[in-house]
Amino acid sequence: MSDQADLLSEAALTVYRLNGQFLNLGDALARPAELTVAWWQVLSAVEAEPMSVAAIARLRGLTRQGVQRTADLLVDKGLAEYAVNPAHRRAKLLRPTPEGLAAIAQIEPGLTAAAERVMAVLGPGGLEEVIAALKRLSATLDRLTG
Amino acid sequence: MSDQADLLSEAALTVYRLNGQFLNLGDALARPAELTVAWWQVLSAVEAEPMSVAAIARLRGLTRQGVQRTADLLVDKGLAEYAVNPAHRRAKLLRPTPEGLAAIAQIEPGLTAAAERVMAVLGPGGLEEVIAALKRLSATLDRLTG
DNA sequence: TTTTGATTGACAACATGTTGTCGTTATGAC
């Protein structure tokens, strides 16, 4: 295998691993609030501003149908609700209920503590640099396929 | 939310997005060989050296049970086979069949082409830097939870 | 040698995400 192919494979495998690690960390953080990473991901998307399911999917880079199921579950659990969309009769807007906002707020302290521990290891500016690298890679892949 | 928490959330969300992007790219590359990313990930792990299912799981950062199912599917499709393990009666060694090796080889040209396109965008050394950042983050998360 | 704990494979239930399809609704071209 070419050296270049090896590098891209290594990047992909490391991303797969990071994905699992963040899922683990996120589940640990979200469990006290009785949330999962998937629910948190959708709920936090509409925390500041209600959005249609399709808009959440675009924002998060997921498929519309996957977000749809999660959103329905959130509504079922009373953590979010559908509001009428003045701009679209069918595409209702998802927004958190007070319970949903409380769940998100409950995660906050643990998330901040975890972030502080990460920054303590990576040093000041270190996490920003890593994020910049992640985004460079993501933008590159977008150009490749899109 | 604290600035630090925002940063960690941004890192996680970007990793989730990257995960999806690499799954898309990988599936596109693997489809001509009638492989999926999951199959490719397991099959490539034993390309150079046969390994037990548990060892593959550790290498790839997956659960033993998930790899087990994929490995059984690979054997079922004739892309891999179980060989007796002299060191362990129960833990057989997974190894690719000639068909499995051919499937991996078939992916190679497309993978190299994709890698070249990525390197063309990120510049010389750019991909290496990104991988280094990915690994720094992964090692940090390991220290946090393990 | 015996026993105790860790590793491993097997199996099942479940969560999550994708793909495909359909009818509904909005948008823009004509």
Next chain:
DNA sequence: GTCATAACGACAACATGTTGTCAATCAAAA
């Protein structure tokens, strides 16, 4: 204003990964 196209929600089938449990196997301590 009509019509074609795209966007959207609904629903189902499926792939993949996790969690939990159990018995078999190995390794190390007693």
